[in-house]
Amino acid sequence: MGELPTSANDLATASNFLPAGYRDLLLVLSVPGLYCLMVVLGRRLKRRHGVRLGYLYHLFALGLAICLPARLLEVTFPHFREVGSFTAILGAIFLIALVDRYIWELYFQQRHRVKVPKFLSEVARLAILIIALFLVLDLGYGQTIKGLLIAPGIAAVVIGLAMQDLMGNIIAGVALQVGKPFQHGDWLFVENRYAEVIEVNWRSTRLRTVDEISIEIPNRDLAKQTIVNLNLPSRLHAMRIPVSIDYAAPPTRVKGVLLHAMVNAKGVAPEPKPKVYLKNFADSAVEYEIKFWMSDHSQYPDICDAIRTNIWYGLQRHGIKIPYPVRTVQLERPARNKQQEVQSVARIMLRQQPLFKCLNDNQLDALLPRGRVVHFGTGETLIQQGDQGESMFILVNGEANVVVKRNDSPMHVASLSSGDCFGEMSLLTGERRNATIIAQIDCEVVEIGKPVIAQSLKENPDLLNKLSELLARRQLEIEGIVAANTQPSVVAAKQTQYEATFGDKLRAFFEL
Numbered sequence: 001m002g003e004l005p006t007s008a009n010d011l012a013t014a015s016n017f018l019p020a021g022y023r024d025l026l027l028v029l030s031v032p033g034l035y036c037l038m039v040v041l042g043r044r045l046k047r048r049h050g051v052r053l054g055y056l057y058h059l060f061a062l063g064l065a066i067c068l069p070a071r072l073l074e075v076t077f078p079h080f081r082e083v084g085s086f087t088a089i090l091g092a093i094f095l096i097a098l099v100d101r102y103i104w105e106l107y108f109q110q111r112h113r114v115k116v117p118k119f120l121s122e123v124a125r126l127a128i129l130i131i132a133l134f135l136v137l138d139l140g141y142g143q144t145i146k147g148l149l150i151a152p153g154i155a156a157v158v159i160g161l162a163m164q165d166l167m168g169n170i171i172a173g174v175a176l177q178v179g180k181p182f183q184h185g186d187w188l189f190v191e192n193r194y195a196e197v198i199e200v201n202w203r204s205t206r207l208r209t210v211d212e213i214s215i216e217i218p219n220r221d222l223a224k225q226t227i228v229n230l231n232l233p234s235r236l237h238a239m240r241i242p243v244s245i246d247y248a249a250p251p252t253r254v255k256g257v258l259l260h261a262m263v264n265a266k267g268v269a270p271e272p273k274p275k276v277y278l279k280n281f282a283d284s285a286v287e288y289e290i291k292f293w294m295s296d297h298s299q300y301p302d303i304c305d306a307i308r309t310n311i312w313y314g315l316q317r318h319g320i321k322i323p324y325p326v327r328t329v330q331l332e333r334p335a336r337n338k339q340q341e342v343q344s345v346a347r348i349m350l351r352q353q354p355l356f357k358c359l360n361d362n363q364l365d366a367l368l369p370r371g372r373v374v375h376f377g378t379g380e381t382l383i384q385q386g387d388q389g390e391s392m393f394i395l396v397n398g399e400a401n402v403v404v405k406r407n408d409s410p411m412h413v414a415s416l417s418s419g420d421c422f423g424e425m426s427l428l429t430g431e432r433r434n435a436t437i438i439a440q441i442d443c444e445v446v447e448i449g450k451p452v453i454a455q456s457l458k459e460n461p462d463l464l465n466k467l468s469e470l471l472a473r474r475q476l477e478i479e480g481i482v483a484a485n486t487q488p489s490v491v492a493a494k495q496t497q498y499e500a501t502f503g504d505k506l507r508a509f510f511e512l
Helices: 008-015 020-049 055-073 080-111 118-141 145-149 153-162 164-179 219-224 251-263 297-317 338-351 361-370 424-429 450-459 462-479 488-509
Strands: 187-190 193-200 204-208 214-218 237-245 275-281 286-294 372-376 381-383 391-397 400-406 409-416 436-439 443-449
Touching (some): 020 055, 020 080, 055 080, 164 219, 193 297, 214 219, 251 275, 251 286, 286 297, 338 391, 443 450, 450 462
Antiparallel strands (some): 193 204, 204 214, 237 286, 275 286, 372 443, 381 436, 391 443, 400 409
């Protein structure tokens, strides 16, 4: 008995001893079986491993099922070479699908958490197709790679000139991928504008501005420019805004206002801390530059808006002017004093407050003109819990929220509206603020400071006793003694004790 064939060469040698009719029959019988085997393999790869296969895979499976047995059995048929070449190209497409799934997605993205640039995967696909094409031409048609690369001189020059820009962009794209000056999602400053990297392809790099406008820059042009990457070495980067202030404002005071405006703006990073620089003494103003840090450049317009809004309100509160250009002539007609209007409204509100009912008309009229009218913008903090308080506020216009921090968690406890007063306990006793007040809408308030109350107490000594009595009554109400204990003697004793305590605190705090 003869031995069984153990290799493809042995099978081909053995097939030579078969009659031609048997070889044709064996070919016809093997094609369906091999095709079905390839289809089963394709379904397994697609369903269990997620390999993206389409109708081209069926053509590849059919071509392989025809060409492989015909090659082994040395059976020829019309257009055999063309069918084999077409099958080889389809095989390269199948190989590309395997590389995309097993190498780029499973190995790099899922296993090593590395996102492969789209440009690199496209280069790999092109390389596989070119290699397959060269092999088909070499093995199927006898065209060597050397012969393929040596084209007629004139044709090579014409093609080279026609593809000069394309090849330059492709080479520049490869250089950008190798050097990695940026990647998808980075914010760049290029061509005098800020834009986010969306895609790097064969010919160009696509960017998108904060206005959702797409910009496409050829890779060769981009490689020649100085690329400023805001996301390297980290996403945290600094931005600057110029501000012009009146010469009459002291620089230290101006810097405090500008720092406060940046700290309270949403989107500004708390660390590193913002900074203010006095940059220049210009013709009509002192030029300052504020520097703040941010991590998401898409929020840059909103952050600038919040900072500039806070600056306007802060400068108004501190009486600091934003100067007009020297060449501008401004003519204004005398208008009614806004300060007097607000104080008139505040006087009516104060008369309804229990704290100030102990003041007569003369004392109240002497107190208000010494107050200061200030404005707060939406979202600004009027007073901060835990801060030292030496002033109280009368809310003339607007609405505000009362927030108390408990266990490091802010809790909304009350709302304030026009006519409400706040901050009076810290003003009269020197204790720290026990709550945070945040403007819900634009607020107009009258601030009464410690020197104003001190002057009123010096001019009216009996006012000290009235305030001590009122504060003692409030303390009894807070502790629930008035409501819980009906014995007048106990209430009177506590009242006397608290009056003496608050009287001592008032004298010590106001240095009376």
